[in-house]
Amino acid sequence: xxxxxxxxxxxxxxxxxxxxxxxxxxxxxxxxxxxxxxxxxxxxxxxxxxxxxxxxxxxxxxxxxxxxxxxxxxxxxxxxxxxxxxxxxxxxxxxxxxxxxxxxxxxxxxxxxxxxxxxxxxxxxxxxxxxxxxxxxxxxxxxxxxxxxxxxxxxxxxxxxxxxxxxxxxxxxxxxxx
Numbered sequence: 001x002x003x004x005x006x007x008x009x010x011x012x013x014x015x016x017x018x019x020x021x022x023x024x025x026x027x028x029x030x031x032x033x034x035x036x037x038x039x040x041x042x043x044x045x046x047x048x049x050x051x052x053x054x055x056x057x058x059x060x061x062x063x064x065x066x067x068x069x070x071x072x073x074x075x076x077x078x079x080x081x082x083x084x085x086x087x088x089x090x091x092x093x094x095x096x097x098x099x100x101x102x103x104x105x106x107x108x109x110x111x112x113x114x115x116x117x118x119x120x121x122x123x124x125x126x127x128x129x130x131x132x133x134x135x136x137x138x139x140x141x142x143x144x145x146x147x148x149x150x151x152x153x154x155x156x157x158x159x160x161x162x163x164x165x166x167x168x169x170x171x172x173x174x175x176x177x178x
Contacts, residue, residue: 005175007158007167012175015157016150021174024149025053028130029060031147032100040064041098043130044119046111047071049104052161052169053132053149057102068094072111084114090122099124100147104161105133107154109143116143132160133174 005012032041040063045054047069058067073085099119106112112129119127130147137154156177158168168175 004178005168005171007164010156010164011178012158012168013178014173015152015159015176016174018160018172021149021160021172022056025056025132026060028147028149029057030062032057032130033060033062036063036065036098038063039098040066041100042094043067043100043102044094045069045102046104046115048169049161049163050102050132053104054102057130070115072115084111086115086118090118092122094119094122094124097124098126099128101127101129103129103131103145105135105157106131106143106145107135107138109139109141112143113141133157133162 003013043054043058043065045051045067048071051069054067058065068091070086070090101112101115101119103112106129116127128146129143131145132149134145134148134151135154136151156164157174158164158177159171159174161169162174163169
């Protein structure tokens with residue numbers, strides 16, 4: 001892994017390598033597979049950030065499962081806007097399903113605090129959350145992930161689906177702002 005990269009006006013240094021990421025995602029997939037044995041959950045991936053994690057996680061499931069996508073946003077640059085935009089329609093076909101929301105990162109919890117009540121309107125059988133990253137020190141809304149690959153400090157990171165104003169999502173490793 002390179003020792004430093006630049007995206008826009010910021011510099012980033014290595015945080016978590018792709019090998020450890022792969023191990024942790026496989027472990028989360030195994031845990032979900034055990035918990036949902038004999039059931040067919042719907043993974044609901046939050047775009048744009050979770051698409052890489054969701055794809056890798058989905059391939060690690062040893063159970064029947066389906067995947068769908070929802071577009072939510074609350075960030076601009078390196079900070080939350082304070083508003084959550086639900087840009088996708090909640091599908092009535094999700095009625096009565098076991099749903100696992102797949103997130104790239106939970107920091108304040110604002111996005112999921114706004115989205116989960118909307119999702120509950122289709123009366124799912126259950127709602128759980130799988131997040132690639134969780135920032136416990138940033139929590140403001142009491143949203144907890146049931147499945148987590150990594151807990152990290154309250155720092156700005158890019159890579160493995162996470163971006164800085166559109167750049168860095170394609171990086172296979174996780175990088176932290178310098």
